[in-house]
Amino acid sequence: MLTQTTESSADRPPLLEVAGVNKSFPGVRALEDMRLELRAGEVLALVGENGAGKSTLMKLLSGIHTADSGTFALAGQPLRITGPRHATELGISIIHQEFNLVPHLSVAQNIYLGREPRRGMLLDERRLVRRASELIERLSLPLDPNAVVGKLTVAHQQMVEIAKALSYDPKVLIMDEPTAALNDAEVATLHELIRRFVLPDTGAIYISHRMEEIRRIADRVTVIRDGNYVDTVDVGSTTTSEIISMMVGRTLAENAGPQGVRSGREVLLEVTGLSTRAARNTTQLKDVTFDLRAGEILGFAGLMGAGRTETARAIVGADAVTGGVLTLRGRPVRIANPADAVAHGIGYLSEDRKRYGLLLDKDVKTNVTLSALRSRFARGGFVNDRAVRATARSYTESLRIKTPSVDQTTKFLSGGNQQKVVIAKWLARDCDILIFDEPTRGIDVGAKEEIYALLNELAEQGKSIIMISSELPEVLRMSHRVVVMSEGRVTTVLDADEATQENIMHFATLRPDENARDAVELGLDPAETGAETGAETGAETGAETGADERLADREGGA
Amino acid sequence: MTSTRTPARGSLGSGFVTAAKGRLQQLLAFASLIVIFAFFSIASPYFFTYDRFVVILFSTVVIGTLAIGTTFVIITGGIDLSIGTGMALCAVMSGVFIVKLDLPLGIGLVATVLFGGLMGLVNGVAIAVLKIPPFIATLAMMLVAEGLALVLSDSAPIYFSDEPGYTKISTGNLIPGVELPNAVLVLIVVAIIAGVLLTRTVLGRYTYSIGSNEEATALSGIDVRKWKIIIYAFAGLFIGLAGIMISARLGSAQPATGMGYELQAIAAVVIGGTSLSGGRGSIVGTLIGALIISTLNNGLQIMSIPQEWQSVILGCVILVAVYTDILRKKEA
Numbered sequence: 001m002l003t004q005t006t007e008s009s010a011d012r013p014p015l016l017e018v019a020g021v022n023k024s025f026p027g028v029r030a031l032e033d034m035r036l037e038l039r040a041g042e043v044l045a046l047v048g049e050n051g052a053g054k055s056t057l058m059k060l061l062s063g064i065h066t067a068d069s070g071t072f073a074l075a076g077q078p079l080r081i082t083g084p085r086h087a088t089e090l091g092i093s094i095i096h097q098e099f100n101l102v103p104h105l106s107v108a109q110n111i112y113l114g115r116e117p118r119r120g121m122l123l124d125e126r127r128l129v130r131r132a133s134e135l136i137e138r139l140s141l142p143l144d145p146n147a148v149v150g151k152l153t154v155a156h157q158q159m160v161e162i163a164k165a166l167s168y169d170p171k172v173l174i175m176d177e178p179t180a181a182l183n184d185a186e187v188a189t190l191h192e193l194i195r196r197f198v199l200p201d202t203g204a205i206y207i208s209h210r211m212e213e214i215r216r217i218a219d220r221v222t223v224i225r226d227g228n229y230v231d232t233v234d235v236g237s238t239t240t241s242e243i244i245s246m247m248v249g250r251t252l253a254e255n256a257g258p259q260g261v262r263s264g265r266e267v268l269l270e271v272t273g274l275s276t277r278a279a280r281n282t283t284q285l286k287d288v289t290f291d292l293r294a295g296e297i298l299g300f301a302g303l304m305g306a307g308r309t310e311t312a313r314a315i316v317g318a319d320a321v322t323g324g325v326l327t328l329r330g331r332p333v334r335i336a337n338p339a340d341a342v343a344h345g346i347g348y349l350s351e352d353r354k355r356y357g358l359l360l361d362k363d364v365k366t367n368v369t370l371s372a373l374r375s376r377f378a379r380g381g382f383v384n385d386r387a388v389r390a391t392a393r394s395y396t397e398s399l400r401i402k403t404p405s406v407d408q409t410t411k412f413l414s415g416g417n418q419q420k421v422v423i424a425k426w427l428a429r430d431c432d433i434l435i436f437d438e439p440t441r442g443i444d445v446g447a448k449e450e451i452y453a454l455l456n457e458l459a460e461q462g463k464s465i466i467m468i469s470s471e472l473p474e475v476l477r478m479s480h481r482v483v484v485m486s487e488g489r490v491t492t493v494l495d496a497d498e499a500t501q502e503n504i505m506h507f508a509t510l511r512p513d514e515n516a517r518d519a520v521e522l523g524l525d526p527a528e529t530g531a532e533t534g535a536e537t538g539a540e541t542g543a544e545t546g547a548d549e550r551l552a553d554r555e556g557g558a
Numbered sequence: 559m560t561s562t563r564t565p566a567r568g569s570l571g572s573g574f575v576t577a578a579k580g581r582l583q584q585l586l587a588f589a590s591l592i593v594i595f596a597f598f599s600i601a602s603p604y605f606f607t608y609d610r611f612v613v614i615l616f617s618t619v620v621i622g623t624l625a626i627g628t629t630f631v632i633i634t635g636g637i638d639l640s641i642g643t644g645m646a647l648c649a650v651m652s653g654v655f656i657v658k659l660d661l662p663l664g665i666g667l668v669a670t671v672l673f674g675g676l677m678g679l680v681n682g683v684a685i686a687v688l689k690i691p692p693f694i695a696t697l698a699m700m701l702v703a704e705g706l707a708l709v710l711s712d713s714a715p716i717y718f719s720d721e722p723g724y725t726k727i728s729t730g731n732l733i734p735g736v737e738l739p740n741a742v743l744v745l746i747v748v749a750i751i752a753g754v755l756l757t758r759t760v761l762g763r764y765t766y767s768i769g770s771n772e773e774a775t776a777l778s779g780i781d782v783r784k785w786k787i788i789i790y791a792f793a794g795l796f797i798g799l800a801g802i803m804i805s806a807r808l809g810s811a812q813p814a815t816g817m818g819y820e821l822q823a824i825a826a827v828v829i830g831g832t833s834l835s836g837g838r839g840s841i842v843g844t845l846i847g848a849l850i851i852s853t854l855n856n857g858l859q860i861m862s863i864p865q866e867w868q869s870v871i872l873g874c875v876i877l878v879a880v881y882t883d884i885l886r887k888k889e890a
Contacts, residue, residue, distance in 0.1 A: 318777060342779025356777050359770040361837055370767060371778040378760045385758075425778065 013076035015040040015203045016092075016172050021070030023056055030056040034070070035229045036222055038172065038203045043194060045218035045235070046207045049247055049472070049505075053227040054207055058176055062094045063087045074171065093170035095161050097177045103150030108132030110149050111164045135167050139193065154181040162193060173197055174205040179213060180305055191217045209303045211240045211509050223247055241502065244509070248472060248501040265293040266329075268464045269346075269433055274314055274324030283307035285314060286488045288324070292433065292464050297455060299479025300468040301504045307488040308468045309351060312435045316341035316348040342371060347426035349419075351438035351468070357422040358410050365392035365406040367421050371429040395424035400450065416447025423454065434458065435466040440474065452478060472501045486510050586882060587830055587846040594850060598857035605860055612737060614849070614856050619728075619741040620645070620804045622848040624823035625830075626752045627796025629844045630789050632827050633756075635769040635836025636692035638790070639820050640681060640699035641797050646816030647703040648674045648801025653716030653811035656724065663723050671798035677703065678794020682787035700820070707813040716811040728806035741803055748799065753841040765789055769836025825872065826851050829879040850875065 018036040022029075031053045038044045048054050059065045061072070063081040072079040074090060081087050087094065101110050108129045109116075117127040132145035141159050149160055158181065165173060173194075179187045194217060198204055206218055214221055215235055223230040223246040230246050274288040283305050292298050300308045313319045315326065317335040326333050328344055335341050341348070350356035359367055369377050369388045377388050392406040401420045403413055410421055419439065426434055439455065440448045455478060459465055469475050475482055482494045484507040491507040599606035624641045631638045651673045656666035677699065684695035718724040728741040756762035764785045767775040776782045800819075805811040830847030832839025851872065858868045 316777070337781065337783075338777045339779050339781040347779075348777055350777065355771075356773050358774055359767055359837070362766065362770055366763070366767075370763075370775070370780070373763055374760050381759045381761065383758055383760060383763055429779065 013073075014038060015075055015201075016205075017071075017073040018057070018061075019071050019073075021057075021060065021072075022068045023060060023065065024068055029227055031060075031067075031227045033229065034224070034227070036205075037232065038205055039220075040075075040203055041198060041200045042219040043198055043204045043206055043217050044232075045214040045221040046205055046224070047209070047214065047221055047243065047247060048224040049470075052224045052247075054224065055176070056227075057224075058094060058096070058174060058207070061087065061092060061174060062096075088168045088170070091168075091171035092174065093165035093168050093172070094174040095158075095165050095176065095178060097180060099157055099161055101149050101157060101160060103148075105149060106145065107136075107143050107147050107149055107152075107160050107163075108145035110160055111135065111145075111167055113164075132163075135163055139163060139166060139196075141193075155183075155186045158182065158186075158190070162190075166197065171202050172205070173202070174207070176207045177209070177305075178206070179208065179210065187213060209509055210511065211243065212511065214243075215240070225249065241506070244505045245502055248505050265295055267291045268294045268329060270325075270327040271311075271315065272325045272327070274311065274326075275322050276310060276314055276319060277322050282319075283310050283488045285310055285321075288314075288485075288488075288490055290483050290490055290493060292466060293480075294464055295459050295462045296480045297459050297465045297467055297478050299475040299482040299499075300466060300485065301470075301472065301475045301482055302485035302508050304470070305487075306485040306508065308485055309437055310488070311485070312348055312437055312466065312468060315435065316346055318348070342429060342431070345430070345432040346435070347371070347429060347431035347433070348435045349422050349426065349437060349439065351441055353415075353418055353422055358418060360411040361409060363407045363409055364396065364401070364403055364413075364421055365389055367410050368392045368395055368406075368424045368428055371425050376428065391428060392424075395427065399424055399427075399454065414447070416443040416451070419443060419447075419451060420454075423451075431463075433464045433466070435468070437468045438470065439467060440469075440471070472504055475499075475504065476501065484508055584831055584840060584843045584846065587843055587850065587879070590879070591846055591850050591853065594853050594857065598853070598860065602857070602860045605857060608737075610856070610860075612739070612742070614852050615742045615745075616739050617856060618848050618852040619745045620800050620807070621819065621822050621826055621851060622745050622845060623748060623796055623800040623803055624819060625826040625844045625848050626749060626841055627793040627800075628820075628823055629752070629827050629830075629832055629839055629841060630756065630765050631692075631793045632824070632832050632834060633765050633769045633836060633839045634786065634789055635772070636685065636786075636790070637696060637824070637834070638678075638681065638793060639693065639696040640677065640703055641800070641823055642818060642820035643700050643704035643707065643816035644674065644677050644794075644797040645800045645804060645819060646811075646813055647677070647707040647710075648798045649805035649811035649815075650707045650711045650716060650801075650813050651798075652802055652805055653718065654710060656721055657716050657718060663721060667727075667802060670802055671795050674796065674798020674801060675791050675794040677797060679787065679791040681794070682790030685790065686783045686786035704817065707816065711811065711813040713813060715813070718805070718809055718811075725806050725809050728803060741807065744799075744803065748796070749841055749845055752796075756841055761785075761788065761792070766837060769833075769838070771837075822851060823848075825876050829876060831883060833883075847879075 014037045016036070016038040018034060021031055021034040023031040023034075034053065034057060036044075036046070036057070046054055046057075056065065060067050061081065063083040063086050072081065074092070079090060081090065081092070102113065105113070108131075111132050112128055117124040117131065119127075129145050136143050136145060139162070141163055143156060143159055143163065149157060152160070158178065162178075175194075178190060182190065191213075194204055194206070206214070208214055218235050220232055221235050221238070221243060222232040223243060225247060230249070233243070269292040271291070272289050274285055276282075276285040278284040285307050288307070288311050290298070300311070302308050310319065314321050314324070315335070317337045317340055326335060333344055335344065335346075338348070354360055359370065365388050369391060373383065377384050377391070389406060395401065396403060396406060399420045401413075401417050401424065403417060410418055413421065436455070440451055443451065455465055455467065459480075467475070467478055469478075476496075476499055479499070480496055482496070482499045482504060483490055484492050484494065484504055486508055491510045494503065494507075595606075604610070624645060628638050628641055648670055652666060652670040655661045655669045656663060659666075661669065681692075681696055681699055684690045684698075685692050688695075726740065727744070728739065730740045731737065732740050732743060756765065764775070764780060767778075767780065768782055768785065768789075772782060801811075804815070826847035827839065827844050828834060828847070829850055830840070830843030830845070832843060854872060854875065855868055858871065863871075
């Protein structure tokens with residue numbers, strides 16, 4: 001339905017053009033010679049793995065960051081975006097993945113935040129509500145302008161964001177993962193809105209991991225990888241697996257693949273039917289089931305928001321669960337809080353070391369001995385400082401933690417050495433199961449190798465390791481088996497020899513509903529079939545479903 | 559202390575520097591104490607005497623005891639507003655146990671201290687289990703204690719006239735030949751015990767850990783909820799002790815005298831370099847902070863500066879003390 005407009009606009013200058021853009025952050029080259037071309041009247045999908053540079057590109061377009069070099073042009077006119085406000089004035093509206101809403105204010109107040117209609121010195125609340133009502137009506141959104149935003153469902157909050165973005169009458173609408181929190185019916189409604197927005201002189205950029213949605217809504221798709229532009233293709237003439245291989249087409253690190261098989265080993269931990277309640281900003285776990293063997297590195301792959309961190313936090317009792325059984329060495333165990341988990345020998349190393357892993361203003365020896373303080377370093381409540389010091393020294397030596405002394409405050413250590421301090425803490429506690437969440441995030445290449453060697457060594461010693469990682473080469477290189485998650489469910493468990501970047505990405509982008517699972521069993525490409533059936537049913541339900549039904553759908557579908 | 563015993567290594571020098579940096583606020587506080595002392599000694603001929611020195615120490619006892627207990631709470635990142643009126647309630651309880659119920663002195667004293675611990679326990683449960691913010695939970699306890707003190711005493715002082723041993727706790731002289739009231743000895747002993755607990759035990763280490771990063775501490779497998787309750791209950795013991803010390807000094811339990819002490823105690827803790835955001839602080843610092851406050855009060859009194867101005871000056875001292883701490887942290 002959109003092919004006509006695409007053709008007619010082909011000879012005009014593109015609506016939005018990004019060319020030769022470079023952007024570096026200290027130590028990281030985020031974007032290199034980036035290109036992007038949005039034609040008038042089209043929906044352009046932007047895809048790439050985690051860390052490919054999508055968010056950086058968004059931040060350049062919204063004026064949060066400034067490019068090191070390169071050009072931007074809107075309808076042929078060169079652009080210099082100085083800030084988020086300037087971007088909206090120029091006609092570029094961006095809906096970020098994380099909402100920018102004030103929960104205590106009403107829908108109308110949120111939409112016009114910062115540009116409230118006034119009468120003299122006072123706010124004109126009546127005109128505010130009237131304007132918001134007109135906007136909401138024009139967009140035919142099921143919103144009450146007087147409702148308090150914090151009390152709305154996530155889907156309705158998303159609509160407030162959209163109304164806010166469209167209230168500026170933008171030429172270009174950019175959406176970052178707009179459907180992450182929506183169910184099928186809500187997605188269809190959103191797509192309907194996008195289609196109505198895209199006129200011959202406007203365009204939309206749609207960032208998503210979900211291939212079926214991209215097939216449904218987008219005309220063309222631009223693939224980026226490791227900060228580089230890969231290609232832009234027509235969605236109609238490209239298969240999903242072609243797009244995926246463009247996304248991951250990266251050569252593997254050398255000496256790939258773990259040594260030896262672990263299938264014969266004893267099952268140490270069985271997780272069955274782990275589920276959590278739906279909550280803001282976290283992914284709801286649905287029936288997460290897998291097992292962990294002794295001496296095994298079990299990789300956890302998935303896209304952002306797949307529920308991997310949530311799984312780890314649920315296992316160690318950091319977040320409440322609504323269902324599920326943990327079986328440790330054949331016996332069911334109850335873990336209500338992290339103290340229970342540690343007592344059972346399960347340690348969790350968070351992806352956010354600074355927030356959840358370290359006492360940053362305390363020294364190395366205090367951090368290393370924190371977890372084992374009572375069991376190993378105290379008698380009658382008194383801390384044996386000499387033992388604390390000696391143990392900390394021995395770990396700084398064996399793990400090669402670069403620090404002037406064990407009295408050094410941990411905030412002054414490098415990322416890699418901080419990570420080693422956290423690892424030392426769990427080794428001192430003698431845990432059998434270690435859950436590493438993004439063990440090499442923010443760590444330079446040399447230190448990464450050392451962490452890898454350490455993980456292998458620990459597994460050789462018989463420790464069981466769960467390694468959550470968003471870097472596929474890392475997952476493939478380290479894991480004996482790979483658990484792939486998508487949207488709070490386990491979509492597959494792959495052995496090392498059957499795991500490839502392509503099939504991990506395939507299972508990571510799967511919408512794990514019933515149809516998709518059936519399709520996998522039948523050996524079909526579920527993304528392809530999902531796209532076709534979804535396009536038809538989606539359009540119908542979207543047009544007909546009212547607000548209340550959508551709400552019911554959301555709760556029922558969740 | 560251990561660093562002197564460890565063999566000389568490359569790490570010793572840097573370890574010493576870190577330790578010195580950590581002590582800087584205490585050194586600064588101590589230097590200000592000396593300066594204040596010197597100032598009053600020059601300004602007033604009656605100031606620099608042994609008697610005056612003892613008087614200042616003696617008047618530090620109540621605030622010092624409260625401040626030492628609340629140092630633990632503040633290092634966890636919490637606050638306790640109930641220590642002032644809680645102290646008055648404990649003083650009344652001491653009167654109830656010893657005068658009204660006629661319990662033996664020793665048992666009455668222990669019961670009073672434990673009653674303070676009970677108040678702390680209630681605070682701890684409200685904060686750690688019910689998740690009520692410390693400011694609110696202890697504000698509520700402050701009001702409850704204020705009212706209960708009046709109710710249990712029928713709004714009248716309870717006199718310990720039949721128990722001559724009671725005032726000896728404060729004004730007696732245990733060490734023959736040295737003119738040092740027992741109250742000062744109590745403060746010294748309590749400070750040493752608290753200092754050892756804070757620096758040498760699991761309780762102290764967890765107090766710092768919780769204040770430094772509560773989430774990381776919990777994920778390290780430490781039952782933060784349990785330890786918070788323990789710490790608040792432990793700090794409560796000092797409220798009970800302060801209740802004894804103040805009523806022993808006055809020879810009576812005054813049900814309406816507590817309000818205001820909590821802010822003086824918190825001021826002492828803050829001047830002593832303990833961070834209200836948690837994770838940092840020391841007993842020595844708190845003691846110096848308490849001494850600064852009582853030296854100021856005493857010196858200004860001698861110089862015949864009206865009481866009203868004493869509060870103004872104390873307020874300014876707090877601002878200056880905390881601001882220098884902020885400056886120091888910026889440099890580091």
